[in-house]
Amino acid sequence: MSGPEAATRHLPLGPGVGLGLGGLLGAWGLLTPWALGLALPLLPFFRLPLLLGLALVLLRGLLLPLPEPPHGTRLSGEFRVVGGFTTWEGHRLHVRHYPPLADGLYRLRGYLAPPEGKRNPGSLDGRAWLLAQGVRGVFHVERAEALAPLPDPREPLRARLAQGLSPPAKEVVEGLVLGDKAGLEEAYARFQRSGLAHLLALSGLHVGFLVGSLVLLYPLGRWRYLLALCLLPFYLWLAGPSPSLVRASLMAGLSLLGLFLGLGGAGVLQGLGLALLLQLLLRPESLLSLAFQLSHLAVLGLALVLPALGRPKGVFGYLLGGVAASLAAQAFLLPLLLDRFGFFPLLSPLMNLLALPLVALLVPLGFLKLLLGGLLALLVEPLAQGLLLLAEVGSRGPLLRWGEIAPAGFALYYLGLLPLLLALHRLLPPKRALLLSSLPALLSLIAAWPKPLDLWALDVGQGDALLARLGGAEVLVDGGRPEQGRRLVRALGALGVEALEVLVATHPDADHYGGLLEVVEEVPVGLALLSPAFAPDHPLVRALRARGVPILHPGVGSQLRVGKGMLEVLWPPGKTGVDDQDGLVLLLDFGRGKALLLADVPQRVERRLGVGEVEVLKVSHHGSRTGTSPELLAQARPRVALMGVGRNNPFGHPHPEVLARLAEAGVAVHRTDQEGAVRVVFGYAW
Numbered sequence: 001m002s003g004p005e006a007a008t009r010h011l012p013l014g015p016g017v018g019l020g021l022g023g024l025l026g027a028w029g030l031l032t033p034w035a036l037g038l039a040l041p042l043l044p045f046f047r048l049p050l051l052l053g054l055a056l057v058l059l060r061g062l063l064l065p066l067p068e069p070p071h072g073t074r075l076s077g078e079f080r081v082v083g084g085f086t087t088w089e090g091h092r093l094h095v096r097h098y099p100p101l102a103d104g105l106y107r108l109r110g111y112l113a114p115p116e117g118k119r120n121p122g123s124l125d126g127r128a129w130l131l132a133q134g135v136r137g138v139f140h141v142e143r144a145e146a147l148a149p150l151p152d153p154r155e156p157l158r159a160r161l162a163q164g165l166s167p168p169a170k171e172v173v174e175g176l177v178l179g180d181k182a183g184l185e186e187a188y189a190r191f192q193r194s195g196l197a198h199l200l201a202l203s204g205l206h207v208g209f210l211v212g213s214l215v216l217l218y219p220l221g222r223w224r225y226l227l228a229l230c231l232l233p234f235y236l237w238l239a240g241p242s243p244s245l246v247r248a249s250l251m252a253g254l255s256l257l258g259l260f261l262g263l264g265g266a267g268v269l270q271g272l273g274l275a276l277l278l279q280l281l282l283r284p285e286s287l288l289s290l291a292f293q294l295s296h297l298a299v300l301g302l303a304l305v306l307p308a309l310g311r312p313k314g315v316f317g318y319l320l321g322g323v324a325a326s327l328a329a330q331a332f333l334l335p336l337l338l339d340r341f342g343f344f345p346l347l348s349p350l351m352n353l354l355a356l357p358l359v360a361l362l363v364p365l366g367f368l369k370l371l372l373g374g375l376l377a378l379l380v381e382p383l384a385q386g387l388l389l390l391a392e393v394g395s396r397g398p399l400l401r402w403g404e405i406a407p408a409g410f411a412l413y414y415l416g417l418l419p420l421l422l423a424l425h426r427l428l429p430p431k432r433a434l435l436l437s438s439l440p441a442l443l444s445l446i447a448a449w450p451k452p453l454d455l456w457a458l459d460v461g462q463g464d465a466l467l468a469r470l471g472g473a474e475v476l477v478d479g480g481r482p483e484q485g486r487r488l489v490r491a492l493g494a495l496g497v498e499a500l501e502v503l504v505a506t507h508p509d510a511d512h513y514g515g516l517l518e519v520v521e522e523v524p525v526g527l528a529l530l531s532p533a534f535a536p537d538h539p540l541v542r543a544l545r546a547r548g549v550p551i552l553h554p555g556v557g558s559q560l561r562v563g564k565g566m567l568e569v570l571w572p573p574g575k576t577g578v579d580d581q582d583g584l585v586l587l588l589d590f591g592r593g594k595a596l597l598l599a600d601v602p603q604r605v606e607r608r609l610g611v612g613e614v615e616v617l618k619v620s621h622h623g624s625r626t627g628t629s630p631e632l633l634a635q636a637r638p639r640v641a642l643m644g645v646g647r648n649n650p651f652g653h654p655h656p657e658v659l660a661r662l663a664e665a666g667v668a669v670h671r672t673d674q675e676g677a678v679r680v681v682f683g684y685a686w
Contacts, residue, residue, distance in 0.1 A: 018046030020273025022053025027284040029054075030061040053277050061284040067091065069112050069137035076109040078147065085135065092134050097141040105148045110141040119459045119676035120487060121404055122342060122494025132289035154238055157370045164377025169384035175200035176359065177366035178239045187388060192341065194394025195330075195348025196355055196387075203244040203295055207252050209363040210235060225260040229253055238370075243279070243286060244295035250275035251299075268303040272296065290340060294333060301332035308424045322353040335413045338402035342493040347397035351390065358387045403496030409444065416440035450684035453564065453590045455616060455642075457680075458491050459672040460484040462646025462653070463511035466597060466618060467495065468588050471685030473563030476519065477504040477586065477597055478512040480644075485518025491677070492523060499524040501562050503549075505540055506599035507531045507583035513540050525549045527560075531599075532575040533582040554584070564685040565590045570609050571601060580621070581605060587614070590682040596636055603629040611636050616680050617667070618642045623654020633665040640680055645673040 021042065029036035039054055069091040079086040081101050086093050086108075094115070095101055095108075115127040115138050130136070152158075161177060162170045171183040181188050181200050191197040199205070211228045220227065232249045239245060251271040276296060279286055286292050305328035311321065326349040330337075337344050345351070362383045369376045405413075416437045423433035451472040458465040460480025465488055468475040474497050479488050492500075503525045505513045519525075520543045528544050532553045535541070544551055552558075558569040571585035583599030595616035598606065606620065606629050617638035620627025622645050641662050645653050654671070662669050670678040 014267070014270050014273075015049040016267075016270030016273035018049025018273070019053035020276035021046060022050040022055075023057040023277035023280040024053075024287070025050075026054040026057030027061065027280045027287040029058060030284050031287070056277070057280050057284055060281050066131070066134060066136055066283075066285060068114075069093065071112050071114050071137065073112045074110070075112060075139060077107070079106055079108045079139075080104075080150070081106055081108075082150065085133075086139065088139070091137055093137045093139040094130050094135050095139050095141060097144055101141070101144060103150045103152070104146055105150065107145040107147055108139070108141050109143040110139055112137050113140055114138070117676070119672075120491040120494075121456075121458075121677060122490040123487065128288040129290075131285045132283075132287070132292065134283055134285065157238065160371070160373035161366065161369050163369075164374035165381055165384070168388055169381050172384040172387055173362065173366050173369070173380060176206070176362055177370070179242055179245065180239075187391065190388075190391045190395040192395075193343075193345055193399065194351045194391045194397065195345035196351055196391050196394065198294070198298070199355065199359055199387075201242070201244050201291060201294075204248040204251065204299060205359070206363055207232070207235070207245070207248040209360070210367060211252050211256065213364055213367070222260050222262070225256045229256040229260065232256075243289050243292035246279060247272075247275050247292070247295045247299075250278055268299065272299050272303060290336075293336060297332040297336065298329040301328045301330070304328075304421055305331070305424065319353065322356060323349050326352040331417065335405050335410050338400070339405040339410075342403070342490065343399040343401045345394065345397055346400055347394055351394040351397075355387060355390055358383050358390070362387065401493065401498065404494040408447070412440040412444050450686050451563075453592060453682040453685055455588070455590075455595050455680045455682070456491075456495070457618070457642040457644055457670070457672055457678040458488065459676045460488060460515060460644065462622065462644075462649045462651070463515070464506075464599075464618070464622070464644040465515060466642075466644075467492070467497070468562075468565070468590075468595070469495070469497075470562050470588075470590060471564030473501040473565075474499075475502040475504065475562055475567060475588070476500050476516075478506055478599075479515030479517075479519055481511050482514035482517060485515040488515045489518055489522045492519070497523065499526065501526045502529060502560065502567065503527070504529045504584060504586065505531065505534065506586075506597075507533050507579045508535075508538060508540075509579060509600065512599070516540055517543055520544055520547055520549070527552065529554055529560075529569075529584065531579075531582050531584050532572065533577075533579045570596075570611060571605055585609060587611065591685070593682040595680070596638070598627060600624075600627070602626045603632075606632040613637045615682070616640045616642065618644075619654070619658065619662075621653075622649075622651070623658045623671075624651070625655040625657050628658050628661060630661055630665075633661060633667070637665075638667055641667045641669045642678055642680070643669065643671045643673075645671050647673040649673075 025035060025039050039050060042050060075088060081095050082103050084095055084100060086095050115130045115136065117127045118125045158178070161173060165173060168187065171187065174180040175184055176199060179201060188197065188200070191200060210231065232253055236245060236249055254271050254274055302325060306325060309324055330348060334344060362380065365376055365380050369380060419428055419433035419436035422428035423430045452469045453471055454469050456467040458467060461484060463480035463484065464478040465480045466477040479485065500523055503516065503519070505516055508531065517540060525547065528549050528551045530541070530551055530553055541551065554569045556569060556571060556573045560567045566589040568587040569584060570587055572582050576582055580600040580602060583601050585599060585601055586597040588595045588597065593615035595618065596611055596614045597618040598620035600621040603626060606627065614636050615638065617636060619641050623643050643654055659669065672678060
């Protein structure tokens, strides 16, 4: 037997799965209508439940869309701020203020603006993040006056949880029991790099421990299921309704209700499908939430893989089962983790196997500590310290690094995974499955073969950071201010930059060299080209020497072959003692076009460059009136101008005169303050 009938014999494709999959396609279709076409090939497998789930979520989104507030409106009055959000005339708003406002009652004044999308490769998509939380407006606060703090009825429970614990142990237990990661700071980064961060995201593991402790009360009979069911809303109130906790609570609630009514527990796949449908009916936009995606994909991996493997017995069986569970979940999460975080800890399965016994003790003890306070501190403290030590050790392990993954890359990955799943469930011969899985992998390799020839003007606020990819070799020119270093490193990782052949600091102004300090710490550098204005004891010079990076101070006429392109220094002829005038002016030849990078040099320098025609011009000094002369524009005749500009900068950059000159010359202007990162493509190198 083959086709849909064979598949339904081996896989539990019941109505719950169909409803959830239909709801998923409906929510996806509200965001991208072409996704609705995916329902056609799935219809023979799921039939009416698929159509019903799709119709319900589509109708929910079309009839009750999330309203958009009137952007540009000025607001003034008293507002209740909770978790960085407030409400106004039925609209949920994100409150933007520096420093962030603590929970409380405030008198606020400011204006409404739409959420921002991604500013850089690898950066947070603020628009999608807020939309997933039901927010379509940002309240930019210009003035805030605190009126009163907000009482938190959960505070006594939180205080008992922390009683008797050292600060590090307290932060770990708060993360495990309440999902509160605010105090972890550096420790959370170690949990991420060891593959244990998911333990601090409340999900099925935590709900399972909570519910399991009550289900074991056999003398209560069926009433223990009802008791556990009633405890779930309390836990949601205490820890907050995160997407993963809501999903786990819904799945647990469906099973508990079935057990109490004598109908039996819901299967994992059926419960997952129903939970998916209910969450999307409540808010179709939650599909955009990373926590939502990770939670559902992890459970899907467990549900599809583990039943086909059977249950090994004994200690070795326990160890093997733990590793299999970790691999099953992470196989479904891998591309998403690489895309969003840029790395994947290769020791993650082992770390999770070692951490699970500690967590199995810490979570139930943490729940009890909410009631008993300091009485359990002597038991909880060493367990929490052990988990911290494990995260520290695991964070030193090897990482698989990757850049951003395109939608086609996700599709190819899961298409390659599908034949292996079918073979695992004996629906496809293993040899045929391997052959089919190799085809998407081969397509991925072919797609990655041609190397880009492009220039990125990265968004580092009021400053410059330009990345040139020259057919397999990369050159980074400047890096913005020091506080932009982390953003810059993340953007480089998202663009697949594992090492820099050349790093250039055009001159020692903070808005040009500052972010390079962190780049030097995080990214291998082959050669550094510095302006002669850099002193021997400059912080960037010291950082480069500490890493053993060769340093050159090139002058006019210096040329360097990089990848498929060429880097030429057009200025300075020597050191004058004026930082801007001593800035490095570069001509990048991509083979299929040229880019002139002017640093912050004044017009008197531009007139001495003698440059020919170029396709791209990085304007001088962020569009200051002291640069980008009419003579230069007439000589270089660029088609595109790039500006590294900060929003609402106090310098008035770019100057209206410069913009007028560029417009008169017919140059297309692209600004990082308006567009975020800007990419100019010259072609591809084979």
